[in-house]
Amino acid sequence: MTPPLxxxxxxxxxxxxxxxxxxxxxxxxxxxxxxxxxxxKALPFPFALCEFAGIxxxxxxxNGGIAYVxxxxxLVVAGDDERARAVAEEYRAAGHDLGWGRTDMVNRWRETExxxxxxxxxxxxxxxxxxxxxxxxxxxxxxxVKSPAVTKGAALTAVADRLDRDPAEFVAVGDxxxxxxxxxxxxxxxxxxxxxxxxREAADIVLxxxxxxxxxxxxxxxxADREPQ
Numbered sequence: 001m002t003p004p005l006x007x008x009x010x011x012x013x014x015x016x017x018x019x020x021x022x023x024x025x026x027x028x029x030x031x032x033x034x035x036x037x038x039x040x041k042a043l044p045f046p047f048a049l050c051e052f053a054g055i056x057x058x059x060x061x062x063n064g065g066i067a068y069v070x071x072x073x074x075l076v077v078a079g080d081d082e083r084a085r086a087v088a089e090e091y092r093a094a095g096h097d098l099g100w101g102r103t104d105m106v107n108r109w110r111e112t113e114x115x116x117x118x119x120x121x122x123x124x125x126x127x128x129x130x131x132x133x134x135x136x137x138x139x140x141x142x143x144x145v146k147s148p149a150v151t152k153g154a155a156l157t158a159v160a161d162r163l164d165r166d167p168a169e170f171v172a173v174g175d176x177x178x179x180x181x182x183x184x185x186x187x188x189x190x191x192x193x194x195x196x197x198x199x200r201e202a203a204d205i206v207l208x209x210x211x212x213x214x215x216x217x218x219x220x221x222x223x224a225d226r227e228p229q
Contacts, residue, residue: 118138
């Protein structure tokens with residue numbers, strides 16, 4: 001039986017330039033069980049990916065701050081936008097911009113957290129975030145300012161419940177520290193070869209292949225493990 005699949009985007013189904021590998025679309029579309037796209041990106045990005053991939057819109061976004069389950073038509077919000085915006089205001093008042101330019105399309109549709117470019121000073125960001133009861137998570141792509149209680153794993157558990165599935169039925173593929181909670185929540189976990197040390201230590205299996213090649217290798221392992229011997 002094919003298990004439900006939870007998959008990250010950046011660094012997992014992309015190449016090193018963060019371009020989604022077109023080979024993954026057929027894999028996701030033909031997966032014979034629910035697929036949940038779990039990412040640190042704002043909700044419109046994974047929602048659009050599902051739309052164009054031709055799969056059900058089951059998504060975890062903003063590192064668990066917000067999630068959507070198509071069959072239930074249910075939007076689950078766990079993050080705290082007000083505190084995140086307060087951090088942004090104080091960070092700017094301290095003389096630091098967020099690093100995304102005047103328009104800032106990275107935070108434009110973000111509802112539950114704040115994202116800061118990794119070129120910007122980390123220490124004042126961590127200090128201001130802590131003053132508001134928030135944490136800063138370095139995903140390798142950006143600094144995410146979020147509630148410590150908000151995780152991809154917790155959101156995936158909520159999504160699984162709405163899909164009438166046990167989280168332990170899921171397998172997950174990821175590459176970063178923000179995927180660790182997902183790995184902890186599921187029954188089987190795979191880190192692609194470019195994964196950071198946190199994801200590598202938390203995963204059940206670490207692939208040699210990197211980026212989307214690693215995802216495809218994980219899929220091969222998952223399918224092979226469930227074929228009759």
